Amino acid sequence: xxxxxxxxxxxxxxxxxxxxxxxxxxxxxxxxxxxxxxxxxxxxxxxxxxxxxxxxxxxxxxxxxxxxxxxxxxxxxxxxxxxxxxxxxxxxxxxxxxxxxxxxxxxxxxxxxxxxxxxxxxxxxxxxxxxxxxxxxxxxxxxxxxxxxxxxxxxxxxxxxxxxxxxxxxxxxxxxxxxxxxxxxxxxxxxxxxxxxxxxxxxxxxxxxxxxxxxxxxxxxxxxxxxxxxxxxxxxxxxxxxxxxxxxxxxxxxxxxxxxxxxxxxxxxxxxxxxxxxxxxxxxxxxxxxxxxxxxxxxxxxxxxxxxxxxxxxxxxxxxxxxxxxxxxxxxxxxxxxxxxxxxxxxxxxxxxxxxxxxxxxxxxxxxxxxxxxxxxxxxxxxxxxxxxxxxxxxxxxxxxxxxxxxxxxxxxxxxxxxxxxxxxxxxxxxxxxxxxxxxxxxxxxxxxxxxxxxxxxxxxxxxxxxxxxxxxxxxxxxxxxxxxxxxxxxxxxxxxxxxxxxxxxxxxxxxxxxxxxxxxxxxxxxxxxxxxxxxxxxxxxxxxxxxxxxxxxxxxxxxxxxxxxxxxxxxxxxxxxxxxxxxxxxxxxxxxxxxxxxxxxxxxxxxxxxxxxxxxxxxxxxxxxxxxxxxxxxxxxxxxxxxxxxxxxxxx
Amino acid sequence: xxxxxxxxxxxxxxxxxxxxxxxxxxxxxxxxxxxxxxxxxxxxxxxxxxxxxxxxxxxxxxxxxxxxxxxxxxxxxxxxxxxxxxxxxxxxxxxxxxxxxxxxxxxxxxxxxxxxxxxxxxxxxxxxxxxxxxxxxxxxxxxxxxxxxxxxxxxxxxxxxxxxxxxxxxxxxxxxxxxxxxxxxxxxxxxxxxxxxxxxxxxxxxxxxxxxxxxxxxxxxxxxxxxxxxxxxxxxxxxxxxxxxxxxxxxxxxxxxxxxxxxxxxxxxxxxxx
Numbered sequence: 001x002x003x004x005x006x007x008x009x010x011x012x013x014x015x016x017x018x019x020x021x022x023x024x025x026x027x028x029x030x031x032x033x034x035x036x037x038x039x040x041x042x043x044x045x046x047x048x049x050x051x052x053x054x055x056x057x058x059x060x061x062x063x064x065x066x067x068x069x070x071x072x073x074x075x076x077x078x079x080x081x082x083x084x085x086x087x088x089x090x091x092x093x094x095x096x097x098x099x100x101x102x103x104x105x106x107x108x109x110x111x112x113x114x115x116x117x118x119x120x121x122x123x124x125x126x127x128x129x130x131x132x133x134x135x136x137x138x139x140x141x142x143x144x145x146x147x148x149x150x151x152x153x154x155x156x157x158x159x160x161x162x163x164x165x166x167x168x169x170x171x172x173x174x175x176x177x178x179x180x181x182x183x184x185x186x187x188x189x190x191x192x193x194x195x196x197x198x199x200x201x202x203x204x205x206x207x208x209x210x211x212x213x214x215x216x217x218x219x220x221x222x223x224x225x226x227x228x229x230x231x232x233x234x235x236x237x238x239x240x241x242x243x244x245x246x247x248x249x250x251x252x253x254x255x256x257x258x259x260x261x262x263x264x265x266x267x268x269x270x271x272x273x274x275x276x277x278x279x280x281x282x283x284x285x286x287x288x289x290x291x292x293x294x295x296x297x298x299x300x301x302x303x304x305x306x307x308x309x310x311x312x313x314x315x316x317x318x319x320x321x322x323x324x325x326x327x328x329x330x331x332x333x334x335x336x337x338x339x340x341x342x343x344x345x346x347x348x349x350x351x352x353x354x355x356x357x358x359x360x361x362x363x364x365x366x367x368x369x370x371x372x373x374x375x376x377x378x379x380x381x382x383x384x385x386x387x388x389x390x391x392x393x394x395x396x397x398x399x400x401x402x403x404x405x406x407x408x409x410x411x412x413x414x415x416x417x418x419x420x421x422x423x424x425x426x427x428x429x430x431x432x433x434x435x436x437x438x439x440x441x442x443x444x445x446x447x448x449x450x451x452x453x454x455x456x457x458x459x460x461x462x463x464x465x466x467x468x469x470x471x472x473x474x475x476x477x478x479x480x481x482x483x484x485x486x487x488x489x490x491x492x493x494x495x496x497x498x499x500x501x502x503x504x505x506x507x508x509x510x511x512x513x514x515x516x517x518x519x520x521x522x523x524x525x526x527x528x529x530x531x532x533x534x535x536x537x538x539x540x541x542x543x544x545x546x547x548x549x550x551x552x553x554x555x556x557x558x559x560x561x562x563x564x565x566x567x568x569x570x571x572x573x574x575x576x577x578x579x580x581x582x583x584x585x586x587x588x589x590x591x592x593x594x595x596x597x598x599x600x601x602x603x604x605x606x607x608x609x610x611x612x613x614x615x616x617x618x619x620x621x622x623x624x625x626x627x628x629x630x631x632x633x634x635x636x637x638x639x640x641x642x643x644x645x646x647x648x649x650x651x652x653x
Numbered sequence: 654x655x656x657x658x659x660x661x662x663x664x665x666x667x668x669x670x671x672x673x674x675x676x677x678x679x680x681x682x683x684x685x686x687x688x689x690x691x692x693x694x695x696x697x698x699x700x701x702x703x704x705x706x707x708x709x710x711x712x713x714x715x716x717x718x719x720x721x722x723x724x725x726x727x728x729x730x731x732x733x734x735x736x737x738x739x740x741x742x743x744x745x746x747x748x749x750x751x752x753x754x755x756x757x758x759x760x761x762x763x764x765x766x767x768x769x770x771x772x773x774x775x776x777x778x779x780x781x782x783x784x785x786x787x788x789x790x791x792x793x794x795x796x797x798x799x800x801x802x803x804x805x806x807x808x809x810x811x812x813x814x815x816x817x818x819x820x821x822x823x824x825x826x827x828x829x830x831x832x833x834x835x836x837x838x839x840x841x842x843x844x845x846x847x848x849x850x851x852x853x854x855x856x857x858x859x860x861x862x863x864x865x866x867x868x869x870x871x872x873x874x875x876x877x878x879x880x881x882x883x884x885x886x887x888x889x890x891x892x893x894x895x896x897x898x899x900x901x902x903x904x905x906x907x908x909x910x911x912x913x914x915x916x917x918x919x920x921x922x923x924x925x926x927x
Contacts, residue, residue, distance in 0.1 A: 226839045355727060355837030362835035370679040370686055378681045454838040 002145060002163055003088060009170055010086040013178035020182030021191065027277050028243065030302045031236035034201055041198035048197040048206045056334045063115065063248075070108025070135060071190070074177065076101035081142050084149055095150035102143040109135035122249025124267070126286025131176070131186045138173025141166055184278070192243035193335055199237045200336060212327065212536045213488035214344055217453040227348025227451060231276035231314070232302040238342060242273040244335045247287055251329030251339065254559075256566040256588075257322040257573075261581025263290040264322035266329040266339045269315065273342065276300045276314045290319055291580070306346060309354070320346050321358050322578045325449050325571030326531040331562055347451030357450055360575045365452050372441035372459065374575075377411045383437045385416040389423055392434040399471035400434035402426070402505075405486065407479035408442050409605035414612065418478055418605065421629035422502050428632050429514035433476075439466050445481040448489070450572040457493065460485075464495035474498040476505045478625060480532035480604045481570070487537065501533055503543040503603045503624050510549045516633040519551035523598035526555045526619075528588065528611070529564035530604035543603050546624055550631050555595040565591060569606030585610040592619055601627060667705035668797055670698045671755060673748070673762035674710045674733070675769075676721040685721035690763025692833035694826040695725055698761055699834070701794055707755060708733035711744035714846060726844025727836030733844065736851045741859060745775065747851035749782045759802065760823040764789065770859070780823040788818055790827040810890075 058064045080098040083089045113132035119125065145166050147153040181187040197206075204211040217226060228234055234242075251266035252258055258265050271285050281299035289295045293316065300306060300314030307317045320343055329339045351357045357365060367376035383391070394400065404426070409415030426433050441463050444456035475497050477483050487499040500508075509515050527547060533539045540561045547554050559565045568574065568584025589611060592600045599620045602608050611621045672695045677688030698706040708730055710722055714737075726733055736747050752760065765773030780787035792807035795815070802822065806814045807829035818824075879885040901912055917923040 222842050351835075351837065353837055353839040355729075355835035355840075357835060365835070366686075370684050371682050376681070452838070 002166070005167055006085040006145065006170065007088060009167070009174060010082060010178075013174040014082070014086075017178045017182045020179065020184075024182050024184075024188075024192070024243070027302070028236045028240045030232040030277065031234050031239040032232075034235035034237050036199045036201070036203070036237060038199065041200070041203070044203070044206065045194060045198035048200075049194065052206045053197065053334060053336065056332070056336075059332075060250075062111070066108050066111040066115070068108075069104050070112060073101045073103070073105025073108055073139065074135070077105055077139065077142055078177070081146075084146060085142070090149070092149075092151060095146050098146045099143060099150055102139040102146070106136060106139035106143065109139060120249075120253075121288060122253045122267075124247035124249065124285075124287035126284065128186050128247060128286070134172060134176035134180075137169050138177050141169035141173050145170065186246075189244055189246040189335070192240060193246070196237070196241045196244035196335065196337075199240065201235060201237050201241070201341070202338065205336060210538055212484070213491070214448060215341065216457070216489075216492050217348060219454060219457060225349070226352040226453070227350070228342075228345040229305050229349045229353065230303050231273060231300065231306060233349070234273070234342065234345065238338070238345075239273070239277045241335075241337050242270050242277065242342075245270045245274065245337060246335060247271065248334065249287060250332040250334065252288055254328040254332050254563065254565075256324060256326060256328065256568060256584045257578075257580065258288075258291065259587060260568070260584045261291045262322035262578050263293050263316065263319050263580075265290050269319065269339065269343070270337060272298065272300075272315050276306060277302050282314075290316075293319075307350060315346075317350060317356065317358065318578045320350070321361075321576040322573070322580070323571055324531075324566045324568055324573040324584065326566035327535040328531070328563070328566065331535050344449065344451060347449075348453055349451070351451035352454060357452070358576045358578070360577070361450050361572065364572070364575050365447060365450060365455055368442055368444075368447050368452075368455050368459065372462075373408050373411060374442060374446050375408065375411050379441075380438050382406065382410050382440060383435070385410055385413075385419065386423070386435075389420070391423065391437070393437040394434045394470045394472070395437065395439060397434050400432055401473050402431055402433040403467075403470075403472040403475045404433050404435045405443075405475050405477035405479070405482055405499075406435060406440055407477055407482040407605065409479055410440075412605065412609070414608060415478070415605040418608070418623040418625050421623065422478055422625035424629045425506060425509070425515070425625060425632065428516075428634065429509045431509075431514075434472070436466060436470075441466075443479075443482040443485040444489075445485045446572050446575070448485070449570070450575065460490055460493050460495070464490060464493060467495065467497070474500060476500045476502055478502045478603075478605065478623070480530045480537070481606065484532045484536045501537070501539060501542070501603065503533070503546055504539060506624065506628055507542040507545045507549075510546065515549075515628070517550055517628065517631045518633050520631070524555050524596055525552045525599045525601055526557055526592055526595045526597035527560070527601045528557070528567065528592065528607055529560055530602070530607050531564065531566050531570055533603060534564055535562055543601070543624055546628065547601055550627060552601075552627075554601075555597050557591045557595055559591055567604075567607040567610040569604075569610040574606075574610070583614075585614050589614040589618055666703050668701075668703055668759065668799075669707060669755070669757040670701065670704045670759045670761060671707045671709055671752060671757035672698045673760065673775075674708055674722070674725050675763070675766045676710075676712065676718045677767040685717050687721055687724040687833070687836065688763055688767045689833075690765075690826050690828060690830075692725065692728070692836075693828070693830040694761040694763055694824075695728060695730075696833040697791070697794060697826060697830055698759075699729060700831070701797065703797070704759075706730055707757060709736065709748070709751065709755075710734070711736040711738050711748050711751075711851070713738065713740060714848065719846075722846065723841040723844060724836040726846075727838065727841030728834050729840060731840075731844055733846055735846050735848045737848055738851065739853060739855075741856055743854050743856040745778055745782065746854045748775075748779060750851060751849065752779075752783065758820045758822075759797070760785075760821070761791075762823075762825055764825045764827065776823055776825045783821075783823070785821050785823050786818055787823045787825070788816060789825045790829075791824045792827055792829040793831070794824070 057067060077098060080094055080101055084094050084098050109132050112135060116129055116132055148155045176185055177187055181191045202211040247267055249267050255266050265288055267287055268290055272282055275282050279301035283296040285295050298312050298314055306314045323343045325340050327340055364374045367374055372379050441459050444459035448456035475486055480501055483499055483501045486497055527543060544554055565588050567588050597619050599622055601624050602621055603624050608621055608623060674691045675688050677686045679686050698704050708725060710733060714735055736751055738744050738747055762776055765771050776787060788804060788806060790807045791804055792813060793805040795803040801817055801819050803817050806816055807827040808814055877888040879888050901909060918925060
């Protein structure tokens with residue numbers, strides 16, 4: 001009897017799964033076109049899954065091992081079950097293999113169940129609580145019905161009662177694992193996830209690569225809606241990416257805005273996008289809500305605005321403006337979902353089409369348009385801080401080895417100290433450098449993160465035109481935001497440069513023995529990784545190497561390196577200033593205090609400003625350039641400055 | 654189109670409001686922009702329920718002025734009427750002709766232009782030509798009905814005066830009026846600039862003028878001998894003009910003239926010569 005029922009069940013479930021898949025794919029195809037190679041993507045998918053994805057999953061070895069056992073067991077069991085029970089192939093070997101696969105899957109499912117006994121708050125509940133049981137049902141059912149085929153039990157063992165029981169288990173298992181995979185159950189992550197890996201919008205991310213620059217917005221067509229208004233305005237593979245979410249909540253656990261009680265939860269945001277693409281309300285969402293926003297009040301569909309002008313739609317604007325674009329969520333996401341891209345896409349619509357950049361946003365954008373800097377300072381005052389330094393200006397010298405990019409920190413009295421310190425270091429090392437001076441403009445970082453792509457592109461194009469007038473080998477800057485934008489985001493507008501962050505540059509100077517440093521005499525020091533240097537550009541080592549060169553042993557914070565917690569200063573967050581329960585820099589200062597450090601070394605004007613905004617008493621905040629400048633032994637180069645200097649210049653020329 | 658909110662002119666209850674808009678100039682960089690007060694005037698018109706805002710600019714359309722003019726359209730309206738006028742033209746006759754044709758109930762504009770002559774006289778001359786009442790230094794329009802409007806006029810140090818004015822009227826906006834909404838790139842780019850031909854009258858008087866950048870005038874230092882923060886605050890917030898003076902009510906013209914004459918002599922503006 002099972003010989004007839006099983007093939008029917010298996011192929012019925014498969015057929016329904018195919019129908020579901022077609023339906024799901026048509027949902028994704030509501031999105032805008034995106035150029036990816038479908039076949040090459042599919043070919044690259046297994047490697048992306050086994051290497052890149054598991055590299056992220058592997059950070060949690062418990063769930064990594066569990067996933068290998070369960071998913072590996074399931075894929076093998078599914079294929080073998082189709083052969084053994086669907087096609088009724090009589091093979092002892094296949095049957096034994098199926099037994100092994102289901103056993104592996106069952107053991108995995110036990111560990112999944114254990115994680116679900118007292119699940120951490122970041123995990124979604126709801127249907128996800130059912131998943132371990134469904135996994136067990138599937139694996140147990142196919143294990144038991146395979147026993148006769150493997151020759152362990154006689155055919156017809158247990159009579160019709162057991163057969164009926166097994167059929168019920170098989171139906172449950174197939175329902176969750178085959179049908180649910182494409183009709184929207186927890187197993188949807190396997191189907192959507194595999195295709196998302198294959199057709200990811202940033203293929204450069206895989207194979208050890210990095211792709212962090214925002215995608216430019218095409219401004220050529222005046223009639224096109226700018227940015228994302230409705231879920232269908234995302235590209236189709238972005239929609240696919242949202243659908244791949246496993247709701248593991250790793251993003252939620254690292255999100256600084258969520259921790260600060262601001263109304264953002266990256267996981268919920270992605271789930272809201274899934275609600276948007278399929279249509280419906282968020283009432284079925286079973287994870288942590290946006291802080292302060294109850295679940296069940298928002299709804300939408302693929303062709304309705306995501307953010308309502310008045311009242312509620314799918315997402316509230318303040319959710320989108322809470323993000324600091326620190327990329328912690330993207331870094332942690334095992335499914336390689338691009339939260340920041342999605343948020344900036346939606347911000348673009350709010351800024352460029354609706355003119356609804358909150359709080360100081362509009363003022364900052366107006367300043368950038370009128371004065372090329374966010375503070376609205378006179379562009380002619382950019383060099384005032386260096387009035388006594390006699391810096392070579394490119395407009396006069398025309399060519400140089402190193403262009404020192406000042407950034408808007410040039411208008412900020414605190415950052416001017418950092419810049420002066422770095423100039424001192426450059427001079428001590430005998431570097432041939434120059435500045436653009438008043439010809440420099442804001443890099444466009446803030447405008448772009450606030451969604452004003454038009455102002456970003458305008459600033460970027462004018463900066464690129466200015467840079468094209470002069471000859472230099474590389475750019476060095478003390479601002480990781482300018483660093484990132486110049487290095488990763490000007491390329492698509494025609495500006496390709498060799499760009500260094502000042503810590504990397506100082507590290508190189510030290511390696512080349514161009515700096516004479518005395519040892520550190522102060523107390524305990526910790527280092528705060530800026531997001532735009534670390535996660536955006538992978539530079540974790542150079543600042544630490546410089547600190548080591550100073551004789552400082554860094555007392556690392558629990559969250560450092562790629563897990564560094566944002567200072568709260570990125571993405572225009574201090575400008576849009578969405579209220580929460582606490583301030584992000586206060587939380588970061590708590591992290592710093594836990595190390596017992598008396599001083600925190602930083603490498604970013606934003607981080608400096610945010611951390612120094614924490615009330616005293618608190619550890620001192622010093623830029624690495626300041627620490628190096630203080631440790632310079634200047635007598636040495638005073639003695640043989642005349643002898644040494646020409647040599648250095650020759651070496652660099 | 655979903656992106657803008659102006660009420661349709663077909664709406665019978667709509668009150669036609671003409672907003673006169675000029676090309677502004679940023680105080681630090683001199684770059685063209687929406688003029689601060691004109692933008693507030695437009696904001697006031699857009700925020701007025703039942704208002705059918707008509708945007709009007711008299712001047713030239715070129716690469717310099719277009720982004721500035723479009724930034725008004727970025728606030729939501731779909732169209733702006735551009736009365737074509739060459740550089741040295743006196744825009745007053747052209748504006749008058751157009752406004753008479755349009756027949757608005759209200760005309761809103763900033764107190765003075767940010768570029769060019771910037772005398773602040775245009776609203777007065779226009780009101781005189783049209784024979785309409787003018788209220789200067791507007792902070793808010795409280796209500797408008799078919800025949801009159803209740804408005805708040807801004808006075809120094811946050812004081813307000815409520816006025817009732819018969820329509821049609823011309824209102825000039827003070828910097829105390831609500832800040833203009835953000836101008837968005839998309840609508841600004843899509844908005845229509847409808848060009849209208851108009852008679853040109855050259856400003857011949859201006860040809861004889863010599864224009865030079867304004868010099869910063871010396872400012873009298875205010876010496877504050879305050880010892881505490883409270884005293885300093887009081888000094889900073891104190892009235893700048895002298896106290897005293899008197900309010901004269903229900904007096905004859907001759908008495909009034911005597912009072913004014915007496916004051917001018919006291920202040921040393923007029924000297925007693927004989």
